Amino acid sequence: MSDSALDALIEGLRSLPGVGQKSAQRMAYxxxxxxxxxxxxxxxxxxxxxxxxxxxxxxHTFSREPVCEVCQDEARERQLLCVVETPADQAALERTGSYxxxxxxxxGRLSPLDGLGVRDIGMGGLMTRATDGVVTEVILATNFTAExxxxxxxxxxxxxxxxxxxxxxxxxxxxxxxxEYVDLGTIAHAFLDRR
Amino acid sequence: MSDSALDALIEGLRSLPGVGQKSAQRMAYxxxxxxxxxxxxxxxxxxxxxxxxxxxxxxHTFSREPVCEVCQDEARERQLLCVVETPADQAALERTGSYxxxxxxxxGRLSPLDGLGVRDIGMGGLMTRATDGVVTEVILATNFTAExxxxxxxxxxxxxxxxxxxxxxxxxxxxxxxxEYVDLGTIAHAFLDRR
Numbered sequence: 001m002s003d004s005a006l007d008a009l010i011e012g013l014r015s016l017p018g019v020g021q022k023s024a025q026r027m028a029y030x031x032x033x034x035x036x037x038x039x040x041x042x043x044x045x046x047x048x049x050x051x052x053x054x055x056x057x058x059x060h061t062f063s064r065e066p067v068c069e070v071c072q073d074e075a076r077e078r079q080l081l082c083v084v085e086t087p088a089d090q091a092a093l094e095r096t097g098s099y100x101x102x103x104x105x106x107x108g109r110l111s112p113l114d115g116l117g118v119r120d121i122g123m124g125g126l127m128t129r130a131t132d133g134v135v136t137e138v139i140l141a142t143n144f145t146a147e148x149x150x151x152x153x154x155x156x157x158x159x160x161x162x163x164x165x166x167x168x169x170x171x172x173x174x175x176x177x178x179x180e181y182v183d184l185g186t187i188a189h190a191f192l193d194r195r
Numbered sequence: 196m197s198d199s200a201l202d203a204l205i206e207g208l209r210s211l212p213g214v215g216q217k218s219a220q221r222m223a224y225x226x227x228x229x230x231x232x233x234x235x236x237x238x239x240x241x242x243x244x245x246x247x248x249x250x251x252x253x254x255h256t257f258s259r260e261p262v263c264e265v266c267q268d269e270a271r272e273r274q275l276l277c278v279v280e281t282p283a284d285q286a287a288l289e290r291t292g293s294y295x296x297x298x299x300x301x302x303g304r305l306s307p308l309d310g311l312g313v314r315d316i317g318m319g320g321l322m323t324r325a326t327d328g329v330v331t332e333v334i335l336a337t338n339f340t341a342e343x344x345x346x347x348x349x350x351x352x353x354x355x356x357x358x359x360x361x362x363x364x365x366x367x368x369x370x371x372x373x374x375e376y377v378d379l380g381t382i383a384h385a386f387l388d389r390r
Contacts, residue, residue, distance in 0.1 A: 005240075005247045006257055012240035013211075015233035017225045018218065025283055030212045031241070032248055032257055033302055038210035039241045045200075045207035046238035049223070050231050052200045062201055062227055088220055107228055 006032075058129065060122055061087050061105040070094075070103060077101045079136040083126065083155060085109050085143055093141060101139070104129055109142060110151040121151065123158065130164055137165040144171060201227075253324065255317055256282045256300040265289075265298060272296045276325055277334040278350060280304050280343060288336060296334070299324055304337060305346040316346065318353065325359055332360040339366060 006028060013024035031039040055061065056068035063069075070076065080101025084090045090103050106121040118124075130138050138159050142148035156166045171189040173182050201223060208219035226234040250256065251263035258264075265271065275296025279285045285298050301316040313319075325333050333354050337343035351361045366384040368377050 005243050005259055008240040009244040012233070012237035015226075015230055015237060016208075016211075016222045018221075023213065026213075027211045028244070029257075029281060029283065031210075032244060035210055036245050038207070039245050042207035042210060043238040043241035043245075045203040046226070046234045046241075048200050049204040049227060050234050050238075053227055062224075064200055086224060088224065 055107075059103045059105055060107055060125060061090060061103065075100070078134045080139065081130055081135045081137070082139040082141050084141045085148060085151070089141065089143070102135075106142070106151070109147045110154060111147050118154065123155065126155070127158060127162065130159055131162055135164065137167060140166065140168045144169075250302075254298045254300055255302055255320060256285060256298065270295070273329045274331040275334065276330045276332070277336050278321065279336045280338055280346070284336065284338070294334075297330075301337070301346070304342045305349060306342050313349065318350065321350070322353060322357065325354055326357055330359065332362060335361065335363045339364075 009028045009031075010021070010024045013019055013027050014021065016024075019027070031042075052064050053062050054064070054066075056063040056071055057066050058071040059068060061068055061070075065072075077100050080099075081104055082093065082099060082101055083104045083106065084093065085106050085108065087105055090105055093099055093103075104126050106126070108116055108121045110116060110118065110121060129135070138155075140152040140155060142151045142155075152168055156168070159166045170193055171186065172193055173179065173186060173190045179187065204223045204226075205216070205219045208214055208222050209216065211219075214222070226237075247259050248257050249259070249261075251258040251266055252261050253266040254263060256263055256265075260267075272295050275294075276299055277288065277294060277296055278299045278301065279288065280301050280303065282300055285300055288294055288298075299321050301321070303311055303316045305311060305313065305316060324330070333350075335347040335350060337346045337350075347363055351363070354361045365388055366381065367388055368374065368381060368385045374382065
């Protein structure tokens with residue numbers, strides 16, 4: 001059974017991250033056999049997203065407007081700028097309801113092994129944004145992975161050299177966890193950052 | 196960051212089998228950030244597939260034509276009909292180059308627990324197809340899983356009651372494998388079906 005329309009669909013699905021030949025085939029068969037309405041909805045959503053969604057000119061997150069809702073929000077504390085890697089990270093912080101400042105979304109992280117340098121994370125844009133004269137403190141909330149820590153380190157140096165106060169989210173023992181099962185690096189940091 | 200176009204895209208991607216909220220979010224961010232051309236290609240492929248691909252009227256596989264290429268092929272042995280669960284299974288058999296008959300694709304399997312009965316696998320269509328007066332032998336090539344075996348069992352009963360010769364792909368030790376590592380059920384079958 002060779003069919004160019006089916007092959008094109010399988011090929012198209014393979015452009016999704018984490019989807020190989022077998023998964024793409026399974027997805028294509030599923031859509032055609034059980035969910036053609038879902039396939040049409042997905043096609044429309046892709047078209048709409050590609051044509052309408054750009055980046056917020058202030059924080060770089062995905063946005064249909066030139067300035068996103070969060071950056072437009074007058075109730076936000078404009079002297080605080082929290083730097084995150086992705087919109088998903090931003091969403092996780094927002095869900096806590098514990099932060100009322102603004103954000104800058106890097107849309108990536110420094111990853112020399114993958115060829116991702118300071119330009120790929122828009123460091124120039126961050127420096128311009130952070131030195132607007134209103135921001136006084138930059139909170140680095142990149143992930144606590146090797147790449148996230150490297151990114152935080154590099155950004156901290158650059159931001160401090162511009163006279164900004166730079167802080168990092170606290171490392172420590174997760175709420176609700178038993179010490180016996182917490183990894184050593186985390187406990188060591190919890191000792192260092194004890195208060 | 197709440198954005199209806201982005202939410203619609205994430206929701207659309209979740210209709211793919213095996214894709215949950217987190218994966219859909221990651222896929223959406225990837226497409227918007229790194230592969231907008233891929234997103235557009237996928238949208239076009241979905242539209243084309245949904246509008247053009249139907250089912251072969253003879254073997255039920257996916258096909259743009261009313262009768263698929265395999266069923267149209269004059270060189271095929273028309274007295275042999277091989278029953279498979281999915282087009283992927285058919286493709287696997289075709290790759291061996293060892294079968295020159297025709298196919299019937301169930302587009303599923305009997306699965307009472309999932310509420311899939313004889314109508315969902317088009318058993319009526321298979322009976323009509325198999326009793327066309329040309330087919331003399333039906334080879335059951337459903338998977339060797341519990342559901343595939345059940346399907347084969349039910350189909351075999353129905354087909355035999357219509358006077359057709361019904362066979363099943365041989366079970367046995369896979370080519371290239373060492374007996375020490377082959378599971379007991381397979382070895383037991385290899386004993387029973389020894390030749």
